[in-house]
Amino acid sequence: MKRTLIHNISRIEGIVAAGIQSLRGAEMAKMQSIENGWLLIEGERIAAFGSSEEMQPENIDERIDAARGLVLPSYCDSHSHLVFACGRETEFEDRIKGLSYEEIAERGGGILNSVDKMRSMSEEELYERSKTRAWEAIRSGTGALEIKSGYGLDTESESKILRVARRLGKELPIEVKTTFLGAHSFPREFQEDQDAYIDKIKNAMIPAIAAEGLANYIDVFCERGYFDKVQMEEILIAGIAHGMKVKVHVNQFSSIGGLQMALKHNALSVDHLEVMTEHDIEDLCASETIATALPACSFFINIPYAPARQIIDKGGILALATDFNPGSSPCSNMNFIVSLACINMEMTPGEALAASTLNGAAAMELSEDLGSITIGKRANLIITRPMDSLSQIPYYFAKDPIGKIILSGKVIA
Numbered sequence: 001m002k003r004t005l006i007h008n009i010s011r012i013e014g015i016v017a018a019g020i021q022s023l024r025g026a027e028m029a030k031m032q033s034i035e036n037g038w039l040l041i042e043g044e045r046i047a048a049f050g051s052s053e054e055m056q057p058e059n060i061d062e063r064i065d066a067a068r069g070l071v072l073p074s075y076c077d078s079h080s081h082l083v084f085a086c087g088r089e090t091e092f093e094d095r096i097k098g099l100s101y102e103e104i105a106e107r108g109g110g111i112l113n114s115v116d117k118m119r120s121m122s123e124e125e126l127y128e129r130s131k132t133r134a135w136e137a138i139r140s141g142t143g144a145l146e147i148k149s150g151y152g153l154d155t156e157s158e159s160k161i162l163r164v165a166r167r168l169g170k171e172l173p174i175e176v177k178t179t180f181l182g183a184h185s186f187p188r189e190f191q192e193d194q195d196a197y198i199d200k201i202k203n204a205m206i207p208a209i210a211a212e213g214l215a216n217y218i219d220v221f222c223e224r225g226y227f228d229k230v231q232m233e234e235i236l237i238a239g240i241a242h243g244m245k246v247k248v249h250v251n252q253f254s255s256i257g258g259l260q261m262a263l264k265h266n267a268l269s270v271d272h273l274e275v276m277t278e279h280d281i282e283d284l285c286a287s288e289t290i291a292t293a294l295p296a297c298s299f300f301i302n303i304p305y306a307p308a309r310q311i312i313d314k315g316g317i318l319a320l321a322t323d324f325n326p327g328s329s330p331c332s333n334m335n336f337i338v339s340l341a342c343i344n345m346e347m348t349p350g351e352a353l354a355a356s357t358l359n360g361a362a363a364m365e366l367s368e369d370l371g372s373i374t375i376g377k378r379a380n381l382i383i384t385r386p387m388d389s390l391s392q393i394p395y396y397f398a399k400d401p402i403g404k405i406i407l408s409g410k411v412i413a
């Protein structure tokens with residue numbers, strides 16, 4: 001097996017003992033680090049690491065000079081809508097002129113605007129556009145990515161999105177998990193008959209998507225004007241019956257019981273959480289469900305940030321993700337997410353790293369293999385530009401910290 005040694009590392013960050021699947025509460029600040037390190041890769045896995053004062057391994061096939069950069073685990077972005085047709089810059093300008101995100105949606109823009117474009121785009125064109133975006137995410141340090149459907153809202157278009165997502169996972173050096181979000185909005189043709197759309201999701205779309213093996217998870221946008229908690233439950237039950245775990249949009253603009261409904265169905269993660277009551281926080285932190293905060297959405301559409309500090313202080317498991325999508329978060333760069341978490345959510349750089357690596361991996365059921373510097377895990381690594389502390393990534397916000405990207409043991413950028 002090929003042996004690759006990364007040497008001249010200023011610090012290795014994100015070290016976790018084998019067997020730890022996620023970090024909750026105060027543990028999030030406790031990923032380990034080593035100053036002046038080396039790291040050995042055998043084949044596609046992390047074989048050993050240590051400090052330069054210790055003996056370095058011999059019989060090396062390839063040496064990579066980290067040039068005094070940090071080595072970190074690759075980011076695991078557990079919430080994205082990366083497969084979309086086009087950006088929505090016109091709505092961006094409408095918001096600058098004073099309309100809110102919700103007002104734009106009420107006028108028939110928003111998600112439904114993306115649906116019109118999606119339905120008319122060929123699968124090949126959609127793949128090419130999505131591939132470009134996925135490469136941008138990879139180059140900014142993401143090694144694993146969850147991708148949702150939700151801009152098709154009919155069986156054919158939703159399947160098209162998920163096929164494209166699966167293909168990205170096969171053809172690009174990134175791990176992809178997929179989520180069916182047929183319940184993202186009521187499509188125009190079902191505006192007057194919501195029950196009929198829910199029936200279609202349960203009895204036509206979910207079975208078709210499951211038959212093609214296109215989705216790992218089931219999602220619902222539980223929100224005023226979208227799906228209420230009762231409609232959500234019906235859809236979750238149908239998804240679960242087809243082997244999909246629950247991973248949902250709740251509490252973005254209002255607290256309407258979706259969070260508790262998701263917990264009742266053992267959600268893997270509940271995502272957004274910008275509007276949380278004390279009760280919501282208590283219920284969430286007492287559970288095994290991962291709280292996924294999406295700070296770029298708060299930043300971009302000017303809504304509150306998820307109460308990350310309270311969730312961590314109350315012992316919850318918190319992950320950070322981009323929510324990359326054309327309406328509320330046109331950002332796929334996890335470095336910026338880490339900055340926002342530190343600047344606007346009172347998270348320390350160490351907590352933000354745990355949230356965007358190991359806990360993100362856990363929110364995609366990948367933490368056995370990814371999300372930390374652990375012997376035996378896949379060598380998905382970021383080597384940063386020269387720097388001597390982790391804080392420099394969030395501190396120099398909007399500056400690209402990436403030196404090299406290693407995925408499955410290979411330098412790919």
Ligand code: NIG
Nearest residue numbers: 110111221323325326327328
């Ligand atoms: O996660 N909130 C629902 N869905 C997306 C935004 C969808 C859109 O505006 O296109 C989100 O923020």
Ligand code: FE
Nearest residue numbers: 079081249323
């Ligand atoms: Fe989202």
